[in-house]
Amino acid sequence: MDIVLAMRVFSRVVETKSFTRAAETLDMPRARVTVTIQSLEAHLKTRLLQRTTRSLNLTPDGAAYYERCVRVLADIDDIESSFLGKERAPRGKLRVDMPGALGRLIVMPALGDFHEHYPEIDLVLGLGDKPLDLVQEGIDCVVRIGTLQDSTLVARRVGVYQGVTVASPGYLEKAGTPRTLAELANHRAVNYYWGRTGRIMPFTFETEGKVVEMKMRGSIAVNDAEAHLGSALHDLGIVQGARFMALPYLESGALVEILSQWKPPPLPISAVYPHNRHLSATVRAFIDWISELFRDSPLLSSTPEAEARCRPASIDAQDAEVIDLAGDEAEPIA
Incomplete structure (x- = not known):
């Protein structure tokens, strides 16, 4: 039995x-996973897992x-990386x-550039904003907007x-152009709600620090996000x-653009991965690549001015003055 493989399984x-x-x-x-676990338990002469039909x-x-x-x-991966890192390109799924x-x-x-640099990495890319259990779902890394809230994860800033x-x-033309934040009370918005909570995301503005x-x-x-922006193109608010x-x-x-003197505060964009999983060469390669990609994009790059303004909280955090122009309409969607 390959004991290292059995440990990984x-x-x-x-x-x-x-x-x-x-x-x-x-x-x-x-079937091979099942046999590997059975062989490992037989090798160790102990039961490692309690299995039922439901748990x-x-x-x-x-x-x-x-x-x-x-x-x-983790030690094995570190040893292999130290000896093979220079000779062997990152590889695997x-x-x-x-x-x-x-x-x-x-x-x-830009994925053509990624493949050119890392031809032996098989990238499986999921697109969505739903909350994910990285460990349980076998996801190596996610890119998220906002400050990390889960202490079991590690975040590296890759953009703003x-x-x-x-x-x-x-x-x-129909509703008039608001000139002050107070005038928003006379306007309607197309709101965005977060799928993970069902709550409406408020508009945010920086004013007087x-x-x-x-x-x-x-x-x-x-x-x-694309339907949200599209609704503005259709004169909906x-x-x-x-x-x-x-x-x-x-x-x-x-x-x-309206109310440009009161801009929304910037938010960090981070690459996030589980802290108890070794940062493999493939994950490190992707994070380095996407950091460079965002750094070369003026709208996503991190500048000293943006860093100074970057809001030190997640999008859902309650660290701001709240003005309710919606009344009952601000209740959760679900």
Whole structure:
């Protein structure tokens, strides 16, 4: 029996809490995963897992063995990297997840460059904003906007998200152009809600060194960034979204920036990975590459001015003055 392989299989079963998901993330037949665990238990002469039709749990011996496996496998990876890092390019399957608009508009067009630099990495890219259990779902790295809240994860800053407040000329012609934040009370927004909580994301503005959150009135709310921006193009109301998405429409005149003297505070864009999983050469290569990609993009790069303004909290954090212009309309979607 290959004891190192068995330790990797066992660790992945524990992390994903499933023989089937472990097999998928390891690109192994499920039957082979089952046989490997049975052989490992026979070799150690102890039961590591308690298996029923509905649950999979560690025995006390299994928990102790898993903790040692994590340390041993990390040491093995470190040893291999120190000797092979210069001679062998990163290789293997890499599972990454990121927001859909960021992936489609910025990352996907540049993937040819990534493949040219790392031809032996098989990238599996998921696009979405839904909350994910990285360990259980076998995801190596996610790119997220906002400050890390989960202490079991590690975040590395790779860029800065810049927001913009926009509306269409058609909407402004009918409703007028707000000149102050107070005048937003006379306007309607197309709101964005977070799928993970169902709560409406307030509009945020920087004013006199403070962050002000405004809960806008609106009869429409969506949870897709591109549909959100598209609603502004169809004269449905004011939208606050990503500047990198809105720029082509601002340049063409299809959208107009409003209240530009009160910009949304920048937010960090981070590459996030589990702290108990060794940072492999493939993950490190991807993070280095995407950091450079964002650094070369003026709308995503981190500048001293943006760093000074970058809001030290997640999008959902309650660290700002809140002005409710919506009343009952600010209740959760779900």
